[in-house]
Amino acid sequence: MSIDLxxxxxxxxxxxxxxxxxxxxxxxxxxxxxxxxxxxxxEVNTDGVEPMASTVGADVTPERxxxxxxxxxxxxxxxxxxxxxxxFYVVPRVVE
Amino acid sequence: xxxxxxxxxxxxxxxxxxxxISSVELTSALLERIDxxxxxxxxxxxxxxxxxxxxAEASDKRIKDGNARLMEGVPLGIKDLFCTAGVPTxxxxxxxxxxxxxxxxxxxxxxxKTGAVMLGKTNLDQFxxxxxxxxxxxxxxxxxxxxxxTPGGSxxxxxxxxxxxxxxxxxxxxxxxxxxxxxxxxxxVGLKPTYGRCSRWGIVAFASSLDQAGPMxxxxxxxxxxxxxxxxxxxxxxTSADMPIESFDENLDDLSLKGLKIGLPKEYFVDGMDEDxxxxxxxxxxRFKAEGAEIVEISLPHTKYAVPAYYIVAPAxxxxxxxxxxxxxxxxxxxxxxxxxxxxxxxxAGFGDEVKRRIMIGNYTLSSGYYDAYYSKAQKxxxxxxxxxxxxxxxxxxxxxxxAPTPAFKTGEKVSDPIQMYLNxxxxxxxxxxxxxxxxxxxxxxxxxxxxxxxxxxAFDEKHLLKVAFAHERMTxxxxxxxx
Numbered sequence: 001m002s003i004d005l006x007x008x009x010x011x012x013x014x015x016x017x018x019x020x021x022x023x024x025x026x027x028x029x030x031x032x033x034x035x036x037x038x039x040x041x042x043e044v045n046t047d048g049v050e051p052m053a054s055t056v057g058a059d060v061t062p063e064r065x066x067x068x069x070x071x072x073x074x075x076x077x078x079x080x081x082x083x084x085x086x087x088f089y090v091v092p093r094v095v096e
Numbered sequence: 097x098x099x100x101x102x103x104x105x106x107x108x109x110x111x112x113x114x115x116x117i118s119s120v121e122l123t124s125a126l127l128e129r130i131d132x133x134x135x136x137x138x139x140x141x142x143x144x145x146x147x148x149x150x151x152a153e154a155s156d157k158r159i160k161d162g163n164a165r166l167m168e169g170v171p172l173g174i175k176d177l178f179c180t181a182g183v184p185t186x187x188x189x190x191x192x193x194x195x196x197x198x199x200x201x202x203x204x205x206x207x208x209k210t211g212a213v214m215l216g217k218t219n220l221d222q223f224x225x226x227x228x229x230x231x232x233x234x235x236x237x238x239x240x241x242x243x244x245x246t247p248g249g250s251x252x253x254x255x256x257x258x259x260x261x262x263x264x265x266x267x268x269x270x271x272x273x274x275x276x277x278x279x280x281x282x283x284x285v286g287l288k289p290t291y292g293r294c295s296r297w298g299i300v301a302f303a304s305s306l307d308q309a310g311p312m313x314x315x316x317x318x319x320x321x322x323x324x325x326x327x328x329x330x331x332x333x334x335t336s337a338d339m340p341i342e343s344f345d346e347n348l349d350d351l352s353l354k355g356l357k358i359g360l361p362k363e364y365f366v367d368g369m370d371e372d373x374x375x376x377x378x379x380x381x382x383r384f385k386a387e388g389a390e391i392v393e394i395s396l397p398h399t400k401y402a403v404p405a406y407y408i409v410a411p412a413x414x415x416x417x418x419x420x421x422x423x424x425x426x427x428x429x430x431x432x433x434x435x436x437x438x439x440x441x442x443x444x445a446g447f448g449d450e451v452k453r454r455i456m457i458g459n460y461t462l463s464s465g466y467y468d469a470y471y472s473k474a475q476k477x478x479x480x481x482x483x484x485x486x487x488x489x490x491x492x493x494x495x496x497x498x499x500a501p502t503p504a505f506k507t508g509e510k511v512s513d514p515i516q517m518y519l520n521x522x523x524x525x526x527x528x529x530x531x532x533x534x535x536x537x538x539x540x541x542x543x544x545x546x547x548x549x550x551x552x553x554x555a556f557d558e559k560h561l562l563k564v565a566f567a568h569e570r571m572t573x574x575x576x577x578x579x580x
Contacts, residue, residue, distance in 0.1 A: 007460075014459045015415070016422075016439040017452055027456060030514060034457055037515050038404040041473050044480065051475030052482060054305050055531025055555075056292040060337040076198035082429035091424050092435040 001039060003031040097132070097261075097580065098125035105170055105264040105318035106345060112159060112169040119159070119169025123152035123213055126171050130215065130262045136243070139257035141176055141234045142184055143216035151213040158211065167325050168211030173257040173266035176217035177224055178204050178309075179298040183214070187300040188232040189222045191446025192427045201298025202330045203267060203309045210325040215263050219253025222448045224274055224302045225414070226250050227520040230511050231450040238507075239282060240577055241545055245504040248278030254312050255282035259577050265313035265322045269299060271306045272406050273500075273524025276536035279312055280499035280548030283538050283577060285319045285565070286312045288524075290555045291531035292337030295330030303413035304335075306406075306528050314576050316537060316566045321345035323558065342559050349570075351563035354388035358564075359492030363399035364523060372542040373498045380539050380549050381496065383571040392492050396484040401477050402526035407518055408461050408474035409529070414451075415458025421446065453514065482530040485552075494564050495552040497523050499536040503545040523550060533558050537565045538574040546574070 008028045012019055019027060074087060083090035100122050103111065111117045127145055134140050148171065155169035179185050179197035186192040200208070208214070222231040229237040229252025237252040239245040240260035247256040251268035255278035258266050268275035270288035279286025287310045294309040301307060311322035324345055329338040360381065365374065385391055423429030423442030430445045432438040447455070461470035488495065501522055510516045527534040532555055536548040551568070553561030 003460075008456075011456050011459050011463075014463065015452075015455045016436070016443050017447070017455065018440050018444045027453070030453060031456060031460065033515060034407065034453075035460070037518075038408050038470070038474075041401055041404050041408070041477050042469075044398065044401055044473075044477050046473060046476035046480065049476040049479050051472050052479035053475060054335060055482065055529075056335050056337055060292065060339060060556075061335060062338050064331040072198055077425075079198070080195055080426040082423060082427075089424055092432075092438050094435055096434070 001032065001035045003028045003035065097129060100125040101129045101261040103264065104315055105313050106321045108264055109167050109170050109321065112155070113164050115159060119152040119155040119213060120149065122169065123148050123171045123215070126215055126263060133260055133262060137238045137240060137256050137260055138235055139218055139237055139253040139260065139262055140173065140216045141186065141188060141219050141253065144183055144214060147183070148213055148215050155211050155213060165209070165211040167207070167321065169213060170211070170264055171213040171215045172207065173215055173218045173254055173263035174204055175220055175251055175254050175267050175269060177220060177269055177300045178267060179300070180204055180214065180217065183217065185217065185300070187223045188220050188234050189446065189448060189451065190233045190428060191421050191443070194428065195426050199298060202295035202332060203299065203326045206326050206328060212325065218257050218266055221250035221252065223300065223414070223418070223451050224250040224269055224271060225450050225454055227273070227277060227517050228507065228510065229253065230507065231448050233448060236507050239504050241283060242504070244506050245545065246281065246507045248281035248504060250274040251278045251312060255279055255284060255286070258282070258284045258312050258314060261579060265311055265318055267309060267326065268312045269307055269309050270528065271303050271410060272528050273521040275310045275312060276524050276534055276550055277500045277520060279536040280546070281504035283546030283574070284312055284314050285316050285535065285537050286310065287319050287323055287535045287558070288527070288533060289323065289327060289558055290337070290533045292335055293327045293339070293556070293558070295333040295336045297330055297332040301417040303410040304417060305413060306410060316562060316569050317345055317348055320348060320562045337556070339556050344559055344562055348563050348566040351567060353384060353567055356384070356389040356494070356564070357392055357492040358384055358389050359392050359394040359488055359495040361394050361396040361399065361488070361495060361497060363396050364497045370502050372503070373501065373547060376540040376542065376547045377496070377498045377549055380568060380572070387571070394488045394492060394495070396488060396526065398477060398480045398484050399526055402481055402529060403518060403522055405474040405477040405481065406521065406525040406529060408470050409478060411454040411458035412462050412471050413458070415455045415462060418451070418455055478529045481526050485530045485532060489554050494561060497550045497552065499523060499548040499550040503542050503547050527552050531555065533561055535561055535565045537568050539568070539572055540574070
């Protein structure tokens, strides 16, 4: 599987990352190598095998009561925001 | 240098309780050591002198009042991936520079509740992605045994701080080997517990189905005590296991090796493996055999596929987890022309190359048309890997392998080839994919550098695993780094 520049551009858009032309070529080459490497999984017979998403079972992870907790102070959390005003996060215009 | 810094964690804890030394004395000695050494080694990215001494004073008061707790007054280093209230937490990435959490991770909260003292935050590979600490935005860390070499990663700062007597123990996190490999490279003990033992709440997420916190220390007993202090069920983490916290550090010497079944997976001892690593591992096997343990050859047939499966699962989870760094609620923001442009500029400026690489890979394997071929396939192979271990543990009590394929390599040696770097995890990732506990313990020296072996245990069987590791330590007689 060879990753071309068009795929790199599509992925960088999905990832919200930008690369210049030299970086794009480098990433295409690296991704090609990495995907070649991981493609050896295709030789494994996985017929009838369920995908494993987690290694801990429900037997040891109890459900907790569905209750509201106030863990944090609003001001303390907002103090880390790049911009905030009147108790809210200030973000760029979302609807054009 | 004050000789106090060489005390073991448990030993120091007992001396503080018996009022032979005070926590302030010990904490001051360690802060002095850090001030003398850190500029060169770069193990800490933040040292909290005042806070450390305040915590130590509070501990000494408790001792005086007769209210000592499990690790009263014992100073620790904390990997900068754990959120610490009021103390900057960066994951060693520019995107989180300036972030000071308003909350404390469950693991560190547990440690402070046992009386432990925080010395500072330790260096790591950016977002814990790396095996040499070279992806950190704060620069590389030097291995105290040979400063031209890496201490390993991602918990490289923690490993170097422990090895170089800049703390008595440090927290690490392990997603594919990030506690065990640096422990092996730095001549210390590192335990990756069973997935679910230590809460992930408040730890900067990398790959959530694999991330697990654990202790790093200079002896098995010290690691066991620290593990006791940091583990436990937490309702704030949905994958936290409701299992009792045991007295992991007690009666470590009561295991009889007679008849103990130790499995050697043949897939871990293949042609072309490093001869020195092979010899150190077989020497450990011989010592167990001499004390009556039974050595059983086992097969973990899907071992070869663990690294490729890991490098699909982990980047996919990372790509999802790191979507949260959008420059809106915390961390750095680079203003753009519109919302999307702000996201893109922020992330492009904030993330390092390896993090970007993994986000791109993750988004590729998760994208429509490729999901089944990559992500779903990798999860199925993961199930087969877990099943291999299940079958093996029907025959043996514990599994013994090398921890890393080589001793610590030189800084800069592998940084330009991602696949070579990924192959460093060859002996540790399978355990992570299966969620099992693994511990790396020093096992000998090769050309002046320490080498570790790994013991893998059954799920939630850490107590037994620690006893085996303790026996290994006793028989090996490994000498920690000698400093004046």
